[in-house]
Amino acid sequence: MRIHKTVGSERNLILRARLDNGLRKLLTHSSPSLEKLYDAMTYGVFEPGKCLRPLLAYSACEAMGGQFDAADGVACAVELMHAYSLIHDDLPALDDALVRRGKPALHVAYGESAALIAGDALQALAFESLAQPSAVSAGIRLQMLAVMARAAGPAGLAGGQFLDMALAGTRPTLEQVAEMQRLKTGALIEASVVMGAMAGGATVETNRFVALRKYAEQIGRAFQVRDDILDVVGDRVALGKAVHADQHADKSTAVSSLGLEGARHYARQLLLGALTALDAFGPEADALRQLAHVVVERDL
Amino acid sequence: MRIHKTVGSERNLILRARLDNGLRKLLTHSSPSLEKLYDAMTYGVFEPGKCLRPLLAYSACEAMGGQFDAADGVACAVELMHAYSLIHDDLPALDDALVRRGKPALHVAYGESAALIAGDALQALAFESLAQPSAVSAGIRLQMLAVMARAAGPAGLAGGQFLDMALAGTRPTLEQVAEMQRLKTGALIEASVVMGAMAGGATVETNRFVALRKYAEQIGRAFQVRDDILDVVGDRVALGKAVHADQHADKSTAVSSLGLEGARHYARQLLLGALTALDAFGPEADALRQLAHVVVERDL
Numbered sequence: 110m111r112i113h114k115t116v117g118s119e120r121n122l123i124l125r126a127r128l129d130n131g132l133r134k135l136l137t138h139s140s141p142s143l144e145k146l147y148d149a150m151t152y153g154v155f156e157p158g159k160c161l162r163p164l165l166a167y168s169a170c171e172a173m174g175g176q177f178d179a180a181d182g183v184a185c186a187v188e189l190m191h192a193y194s195l196i197h198d199d200l201p202a203l204d205d206a207l208v209r210r211g212k213p214a215l216h217v218a219y220g221e222s223a224a225l226i227a228g229d230a231l232q233a234l235a236f237e238s239l240a241q242p243s244a245v246s247a248g249i250r251l252q253m254l255a256v257m258a259r260a261a262g263p264a265g266l267a268g269g270q271f272l273d274m275a276l277a278g279t280r281p282t283l284e285q286v287a288e289m290q291r292l293k294t295g296a297l298i299e300a301s302v303v304m305g306a307m308a309g310g311a312t313v314e315t316n317r318f319v320a321l322r323k324y325a326e327q328i329g330r331a332f333q334v335r336d337d338i339l340d341v342v343g344d345r346v347a348l349g350k351a352v353h354a355d356q357h358a359d360k361s362t363a364v365s366s367l368g369l370e371g372a373r374h375y376a377r378q379l380l381l382g383a384l385t386a387l388d389a390f391g392p393e394a395d396a397l398r399q400l401a402h403v404v405v406e407r408d409l
Numbered sequence: 410m411r412i413h414k415t416v417g418s419e420r421n422l423i424l425r426a427r428l429d430n431g432l433r434k435l436l437t438h439s440s441p442s443l444e445k446l447y448d449a450m451t452y453g454v455f456e457p458g459k460c461l462r463p464l465l466a467y468s469a470c471e472a473m474g475g476q477f478d479a480a481d482g483v484a485c486a487v488e489l490m491h492a493y494s495l496i497h498d499d500l501p502a503l504d505d506a507l508v509r510r511g512k513p514a515l516h517v518a519y520g521e522s523a524a525l526i527a528g529d530a531l532q533a534l535a536f537e538s539l540a541q542p543s544a545v546s547a548g549i550r551l552q553m554l555a556v557m558a559r560a561a562g563p564a565g566l567a568g569g570q571f572l573d574m575a576l577a578g579t580r581p582t583l584e585q586v587a588e589m590q591r592l593k594t595g596a597l598i599e600a601s602v603v604m605g606a607m608a609g610g611a612t613v614e615t616n617r618f619v620a621l622r623k624y625a626e627q628i629g630r631a632f633q634v635r636d637d638i639l640d641v642v643g644d645r646v647a648l649g650k651a652v653h654a655d656q657h658a659d660k661s662t663a664v665s666s667l668g669l670e671g672a673r674h675y676a677r678q679l680l681l682g683a684l685t686a687l688d689a690f691g692p693e694a695d696a697l698r699q700l701a702h703v704v705v706e707r708d709l
Contacts, residue, residue, distance in 0.1 A: 139564050142588060146563055146571040197529060202500075202521040221502040225525070226571045229497060229532065233562035236536050240555035248547040254554055255540035262533035263446055264439050271446040271526045288442060 120396070121164065124184075127177060128163045129155070131185040135234055149219040149227040150234075154192045156210040159407070161332070161400065162187035162297060166305030168396035169321055172387075175309025179244050183304040186238040186257060190297060193231035194266055196224055203274065232261065245308055252313070253304045260300035269293025283366045287330070290363075294336070295329030302397075320386050324397060327383035328404045334376045335405055337362035341369060380405040420696070421464065424484075427477060428463045429455070431485040435534055449519040449527040450534075454492045456510040459707070461632070461700065462487035462597060466605030468696035469621055472687075475609025479544050483604040486538040486557060490597060493531035494566055496524055503574065532561065545608055552613070553604045560600035569593025583666045587630070590663075594636070595629030602697075620686050624697060627683035628704045634676045635705055637662035641669060680705040 132154055138147040163184035170180035199206040199214040201221060206214050216224035239254050259265055269292030276285055302325035303318075311318045341364050363372040383401040387394045432454055438447040463484035470480035499506040499514040501521060506514050516524035539554050559565055569592030576585055602625035603618075611618045641664050663672040683701040687694045 140568075140588070142572060142575075142585070143563060143568050145575065146568060150563065197525060200502075200525065202502075202525050222574050223571070225497060225500065225502050226567050226574070229529075229561075229570070230563040230567035232529065232532055233558050233565070233567060236554065237558035237562055240551060240558050247551045251540060251547045251551050251554075254536065254551075258533050258537035258540050262537055263443060263450065263530040265533070267526055267530035267533060268440075268443050268446060270529070271523070272442060274522050274526070275442075275445065285442070288440070 121160075124164060124167050124177065125160055127167075127181060128160060128184050128188060131181050131238070132188065135185060135189070135238055145219075146223070146227060146230065149215060149223045150231055152218060153196045153215045153224075153227055153231065154189065156212070158188075158191075158210055159403075160188065161404065162191050162301040164400055165298065165301040165325070165328075165397070166308070168394075168400060169302040169305030169325075170309035172321065172390055172394040172397055173306050173309030173311045173317065174393065176244075179310075180305050180308040182238050182241055182243050182245070182250075183253065183301070183308050186235045187297060187301040187304070189231050189235035189238060190257070190261055190266070193228045193235065194270070194297070196228040196231070198270065200224060200228075203270070235261070239304075249307055253307055256300050256303055256307075260296040265292055265296035265300075269296065281366070286363060286366050290330060290333040291326075294333040295326065298329035298332060299325040301325070316389065320389055321397075324383045324386040324401070327379045327386060328401050331376050331379035331383065331401070332404045334363040334372055334379065335407060337364045338369065338372050338376070339408070340364070376405050421460075424464060424467050424477065425460055427467075427481060428460060428484050428488060431481050431538070432488065435485060435489070435538055445519075446523070446527060446530065449515060449523045450492075450531055452518060453496045453515045453524075453527055453531065454489065456512070458491075458510055459703075459709075460488065461704065462491055462601040464700055465598065465601040465625070465628075465697070466608070468694075468700060469602045469605030469625075470609035472621065472690055472694040472697055473606050473609030473611045473617065474693065476544075479610075480605050480608040482538050482541055482543050482545070482550075483553065483601070483608050486535045487597060487601040487604070489531050489535035489538060490557070490561055490566070493528045493535065494570070494597070496528040496531070498570065500524060500528075503570070535561070539604075549607055553607055556600050556604055556607075560596040565592055565596035565600075569596065581666070586663060586666050590630060590633040591626075594633040595626065598629040598632060599625040601625070616689065620689055621697075624683045624686040624701070627679045627686060628701050631676050631679035631683065631701070632704045634663040634672055634679065635707060637664045638669065638672050638676070639707075639709070640664070676705050 136147055136151050136154065138144055166180050166183040166187055167177055170177065195209060196215045198204050199209055200216055207217055208214060215227060219227070236254065236257065239250060239257055243250065261267065269289055272289040273293055276289060299322065302321050306318055306321045311321070340362065363375060367375060380401055384398060387398060436447055436451050436454065438444055466483040466487055467477055467480050470477065495509060496515045498504050499509055500516055507517055508514060515527060536554065536557065539550060539557055543550065561567065569589055572589040573593055576589060599622065602621050606618055606621045611621070640662065663675060667675060680701055684698060687698060
């Protein structure tokens with residue numbers, strides 16, 4: 110596997126700067142009375158996260174030969190959507206998690222009501238990011254919005270959240286776990302790649318587009334499997350959230366279904382599948398290749 | 410004031426049937442495991458509400474000379490967004506309301522976690538409704554999506570929700586109440602009219618478009634003022650929710666700022682302003698005129 114020369118920490122710094130810039134514009138408040146709401150939203154968004162989804166969007170755009178600025182709206186949208194999902198996931202009504210990314214969860218820092226509303230506002234802002242004027246044509250942006258809406262809704266992220274809750278305390282089958290993970294984590298990761306590819310000029314259902322979607326499916330599954338592994342073997346400080354949280358709540362994970370070694374093997378298979386999907390691409394997809402490794406090998 | 414012959418209960422029945430049909434399509438689940446989530450969403454959407462926002466969307470489309478089918482996506486979107494906002498508003502973290510539209514609130518019927526997620530899913534579905542293929546051009550639908558995103562986000566509905574919470578227990582000024590109401594209730598009502606007008610062919614910033622937005626601002630404020638009045642004098646059974654709920658929670662209302670008679674006078678002024686804004690329209694805006702009366706004179 111060749112590593113393209115634009116892949117690396119300098120490239121990631123440039124992309125994170127683009128992302129931060131876009132997010133700060135979207136999170137600029139218009140009324141002093143709303144300052145605290147924007148503070149809460151900003152607290153939930155600007156934290157040292159992996160920025161996996163925005164990096165996927167930029168890298169998929171690049172793989173299709175597009176410029177980064179075409180993917181700015183997508184990168185912000187997927188990070189905002191991800192932030193909202195974590196905030197609501199951490200609420201007392203769901204995971205009741207006290208720590209997120211190494212600091213108090215939003216509902217702990219700002220109160221439950223503010224966290225609920227900040228999450229709601231961030232979801233809307235994610236759609237606003239896609240609807241804003243950009244170099245991408247109206248027709249393509251509308252298709253992206255449809256992709257984002259499906260990925261966030263009952264047949265996507267929200268549906269996965271619901272299944273995760275519904276499966277807690279049961280002994281789920283591997284199929285049930287797979288469906289839950291596909292919706293809860295996979296849908297947004299897949300949408301990040303798909304929308305990034307569209308921003309880069311990909312035409313839906315062409316060979317390259319289908320290949321990128323296949324890549325996205327594989328790493329989406331790999332991401333959740335790795336999460337499940339880290340929940341069992343992870344270092345709580347590095348992870349920045351309570352290790353064993355899912356285990357304690359008797360939730361459905363790949364580890365509880367396959368065992369630790371089985372889950373590790375499964376993650377490696379998924380990585381191989383993701384890399385194979387990119388076979389038709391040259392060095393323009395090296396960033397995507399590296400991200401696939403990051404997903405499977407990360408420690409937090 | 411002339412009442413156009415298409416205004417009336419038969420017309421409303423036709424429009425409600427269009428709306429129901431569109432909503433049922435959007436609320437059709439794809440996986441048996443998600444049935445309960447869709448049940449919860451459907452419970453929160455299909456209740457004998459006023460359907461004010463969809464009727465405003467259809468009527469604004471009609472006022473601009475458009476056909477009803479152009480506004481179907483907008484009508485569904487605003488009803489879904491409204492339903493989500495009520496569901497989250499009723500959660501224990503916010504109003505902790507037990508009754509909504511005459512029956513147990515969603516969190517009472519399905520549990521708090523399911524209500525939280527169902528609300529999240531409905532917001533996403535509202536955007537999906539606008540992004541779906543329709544007779545309206547991609548450029549216009551993209552503009553609608555931007556309007557919807559702003560109306561739902563931190564400078565709209567979510568912001569109003571936040572201010573409502575922040576002002577509780579204070580003695581707010583009239584300006585503070587007005588800002589809260591403009592965001593919490595006005596933004597979505599205004600968006601319903603604006604998006605309906607766009608679906609009907611209105612060009613942004615033309616005289617007719619500006620007139621419709623002015624109309625929408627007035628009835629948006631009138632709606633909340635009437636709500637505040639009904640919270641003090643309303644019949645609990647007719648209203649289908651706990652009367653005096655806002656009063657008990659010491660929340661900011663037009664009545665607490667202006668007194669009961671002052672609030673009534675204010676509502677009449679707003680009605681007059683809404684009707685005046687429609688002066689340049691003929692009978693094609695009679696449905697909007699009637700809806701303005703409904704808003705100010707309703708008992709529930």
